[in-house]
Amino acid sequence: MKRKLASAIVIAGMMVSVAACGGNSGNDSKDAGPESWKGQTLTVWTMDGSAPPQWSKDVQAAFEKKTGAKLKFETQKWDGIQQKITTALSEDNPPDVLEVGNTQTPAYAATGGLADLGDLKRSIGADWTASVSKSSVYEGKQYAAPWYFANRVVIYNKKIWAQAGIKSTPKTRDEFLKDLDTIGKKTDAEPIYLPGQNWYFLDGLIVGQGGDLVKKQGDKYVSNLADPKVAAAMEIYKKYAAYSKAPKDKDEANPQQAAVFAKGKTGAFIGMGWEAATAVQANKSIEKDLGYFTIPGATADKPEGVFLGGSNLAVAQNSKKQSLAKEFLKIALSDQYEGELAKLSGVIPNKESLESNLKGNAAAEAAAPGAAVGGTTPLIPEWAAVENTPNPIKSYMTAVLNGKAPAAAAKDVEGQINQRLAQQN
Amino acid sequence: MSVQTEGTDTAGGPAVREGRAPAPPRGADRASRSPAGRPAAAPYLLLLPALLATLVLLGWPLVKNGMLSFQNLNPRQLIQHLTEWNGFHNYQQVLTGPDFWKVVERSVLFTAANVVLIMLFGTLIGLLLARLGKKMRLTLLVGLVLAWAMPVIAATTVYQWLFAQRFGVVNWVLDKLGWHSMADYNWMGSQFSTFSVIVLLIVWQSIPFVAINLYAATTTIPKELYEAASLDGAGAWQSFTFVTLPFLRPFLYSTTFLEVIWVFKAFPQVFAMNEGGPDRLTETLPIYAYVEGVGNQHFGVGAAISFLTILVLLVITSYYLRMVLKQEEDEL
Numbered sequence: 115m116k117r118k119l120a121s122a123i124v125i126a127g128m129m130v131s132v133a134a135c136g137g138n139s140g141n142d143s144k145d146a147g148p149e150s151w152k153g154q155t156l157t158v159w160t161m162d163g164s165a166p167p168q169w170s171k172d173v174q175a176a177f178e179k180k181t182g183a184k185l186k187f188e189t190q191k192w193d194g195i196q197q198k199i200t201t202a203l204s205e206d207n208p209p210d211v212l213e214v215g216n217t218q219t220p221a222y223a224a225t226g227g228l229a230d231l232g233d234l235k236r237s238i239g240a241d242w243t244a245s246v247s248k249s250s251v252y253e254g255k256q257y258a259a260p261w262y263f264a265n266r267v268v269i270y271n272k273k274i275w276a277q278a279g280i281k282s283t284p285k286t287r288d289e290f291l292k293d294l295d296t297i298g299k300k301t302d303a304e305p306i307y308l309p310g311q312n313w314y315f316l317d318g319l320i321v322g323q324g325g326d327l328v329k330k331q332g333d334k335y336v337s338n339l340a341d342p343k344v345a346a347a348m349e350i351y352k353k354y355a356a357y358s359k360a361p362k363d364k365d366e367a368n369p370q371q372a373a374v375f376a377k378g379k380t381g382a383f384i385g386m387g388w389e390a391a392t393a394v395q396a397n398k399s400i401e402k403d404l405g406y407f408t409i410p411g412a413t414a415d416k417p418e419g420v421f422l423g424g425s426n427l428a429v430a431q432n433s434k435k436q437s438l439a440k441e442f443l444k445i446a447l448s449d450q451y452e453g454e455l456a457k458l459s460g461v462i463p464n465k466e467s468l469e470s471n472l473k474g475n476a477a478a479e480a481a482a483p484g485a486a487v488g489g490t491t492p493l494i495p496e497w498a499a500v501e502n503t504p505n506p507i508k509s510y511m512t513a514v515l516n517g518k519a520p521a522a523a524a525k526d527v528e529g530q531i532n533q534r535l536a537q538q539n
Numbered sequence: 540m541s542v543q544t545e546g547t548d549t550a551g552g553p554a555v556r557e558g559r560a561p562a563p564p565r566g567a568d569r570a571s572r573s574p575a576g577r578p579a580a581a582p583y584l585l586l587l588p589a590l591l592a593t594l595v596l597l598g599w600p601l602v603k604n605g606m607l608s609f610q611n612l613n614p615r616q617l618i619q620h621l622t623e624w625n626g627f628h629n630y631q632q633v634l635t636g637p638d639f640w641k642v643v644e645r646s647v648l649f650t651a652a653n654v655v656l657i658m659l660f661g662t663l664i665g666l667l668l669a670r671l672g673k674k675m676r677l678t679l680l681v682g683l684v685l686a687w688a689m690p691v692i693a694a695t696t697v698y699q700w701l702f703a704q705r706f707g708v709v710n711w712v713l714d715k716l717g718w719h720s721m722a723d724y725n726w727m728g729s730q731f732s733t734f735s736v737i738v739l740l741i742v743w744q745s746i747p748f749v750a751i752n753l754y755a756a757t758t759t760i761p762k763e764l765y766e767a768a769s770l771d772g773a774g775a776w777q778s779f780t781f782v783t784l785p786f787l788r789p790f791l792y793s794t795t796f797l798e799v800i801w802v803f804k805a806f807p808q809v810f811a812m813n814e815g816g817p818d819r820l821t822e823t824l825p826i827y828a829y830v831e832g833v834g835n836q837h838f839g840v841g842a843a844i845s846f847l848t849i850l851v852l853l854v855i856t857s858y859y860l861r862m863v864l865k866q867e868e869d870e871l
Contacts, residue, residue, distance in 0.1 A: 502834055504834075
């Protein structure tokens with residue numbers, strides 16, 4: 115007995131235990147419609163930076179007035195969001211409405227965790243921009259409502275550019291690189307802050323080269339990272355990165371590139387329009403020096419390709435407040451509030467008719483030309499797994515920046531990518 | 540960490556053995572046991588709360604984890620609460636996959652490097668403690684306890700700052716000392732340098748436990764033995780090998796064993812430092828289980844890896860386990 119006990123304790127001490135999620139429950143929806151709304155609380159998850167405070171406040175007021183229910187916004191971080199949403203969707207009381215990134219939406223639609231929003235599409239979505247709405251359609255059904263779109267621009271420090279004696283913003287890639295060179299020579303500022311793993315910028319460059327990250331082989335998708343077009347995009351990236359002292363093995367969020375830029379010793383960075391607000395938050399005095407321009411392409415008539423990041427709003431299948439959640443979507447996505455969002459954040463709204471709200475927003479005006487030639491990551495359910503940490507494409511980028519040939523670096527990670535693409539659901 | 544405190548008394552050091560009370564006379568023993576059989580049950584009753592806690596907090600998750608390891612469990616199954624048994628498929632996939640054995644090898648080497656360094660420096664500092672004067676000993680003890688008490692993540696963050704590429708103190712000092720190529724050195728850039736920082740952190744965190752334990756062990760050595768040894772003409776080295784070491788041996792065994800367990804399953808230090816990077820090259824078994832299971836949302840496979848991790852650890856520690864079991868058998 116004693117012996118068994120001793121070994122039992124020892125063994126118990128070694129356990130690397132993974133807490134299990136147990137319990138089954140049917141989806142007994144007790145949704146009685148508008149009469150039952152009063153007194154309920156609807157939980158909405160939005161991502162860090164998506165919903166401006168003013169917008170949240172206005173939507174909340176309108177929602178609470180119309181339904182008599184309470185509305186609770188909860189902000190989530192992008193880091194580790196996939197695991198968090200998976201867990202949340204499996205719960206009996208999930209957040210009712212969630213913001214889901216456009217490239218991740220097909221994967222969640224495939225898991226069955228998102229409610230079918232076909233009726234919503236019919237009632238309010240007739241004029242949603244088709245390209246924007248594409249990511250939320252899976253196997254012919256609408257699993258999310260498109261919320262907004264955004265793409266990267268160059269955010270630059272006018273003071274530093276003036277110090278370097280540069281009069282106008284560049285119209286081509288070569289001009290841009292030459293300007294960075296000038297800044298490096300004539301000022302003591304870092305010409306551009308570009309960490310080695312800003313992979314959405316690389317994705318934009320790949321779009322610009324007409325490349326694709328996956329290709330179809332039989333009925334399966336496999337990695338296309340070894341494609342010369344991808345290598346060409348990576349070479350462009352490398353040219354830009356040569357003007358930066360940023361770490362080659364970090365992405366733009368670690369440290370926050372806007373916070374680095376806010377110190378006033380960086381000529382430019384490539385980011386979302388709203389990252390300017392982050393910079394201003396870190397250093398108020400940078401505001402007057404902020405400028406934006408479209409990422410220039412090879413020739414002046416066609417801007418650089420960009421990754422069209424965007425977000426959809428989805429309703430959790432397990433939510434017991436389906437009708438209330440849809441009512442929220444109707445309010446939040448109404449022309450009034452969708453327009454307000456575009457105006458406040460400078461993001462591209464889900465309807466072309468609302469784009470007039472972007473007038474006068476310098477960041478949005480710089481972004482618009484890029485959006486026309488933008489693209490996304492492959493919109494297939496298998497894709498989301500590739501972006502899980504550690505993202506093999508980021509490893510590829512670091513390897514190339516450290517001097518490895520693109521083809522060899524691609525070869526190193528393709529096995530990993532294919533394994534992830536082949537993951538069964 | 541509770542493991543370590545639990546484990547120390549199974550070590551059966553000389554102090555414990557000496558302190559054992561003489562067996563009660565037979566008659567008394569029988570008299571107290573026979574009437575209601577209650578005294579015999581008392582020890583088990585006293586053990587019950589601890590056993591229950593172990594069962595609920597470790598046993599049950601373990602059973603659940605075992606069940607998960609035989610399931611195909613991905614986001615779809617998790618969200619829809621589906622149970623899809625797939626037999627040994629997860630184990631088969633892991634064991635025949637390209638990564639697992641590499642990670643096992645890495646984990647074993649990592650554990651060995653850490654434990655050797657911890658035991659070496661821990662023992663030296665423990666012996667130093669025994670020889671120091673009162674004030675210095677107290678100072679050193681306080682320093683050790685503080686290092687031991689530092690929360691793991693806090694310590695890891697501090698080390699990250701120390702070794703930061705652009706603004707880290709370590710690079711700055713190296714640069715000032717004239718080693719200019721280290722001014723912008725990226726410690727997290729390669730497998731070896733990342734492991735170096737992690738090993739330094741873990742060794743620093745673990746030395747106090749070993750040092751204090753061994754210092755405690757030296758206090759159980761009767762002074763007369765040293766006198767006798769010097770009368771017999773033993774030098775410093777001989778009195779160490781013939782007097783000190785035999786007393787320390789059981790402590791050395793038990794702390795080594797505990798450090799092996801502790802280092803092998805070290806998760807927060809390794810993961811928080813660089814998330815198993817660069818390029819997954821610093822993933823040890825616990826990190827690998829986490830990245831595959833939770834990170835890649837392949838929960839069944841992750842559970843299988845964590846079970847294999849336990850098996851590997853059992854194999855590594857089997858030598859000591861056998862020794863403990865044999866010792867207890869001899870004593871019965």
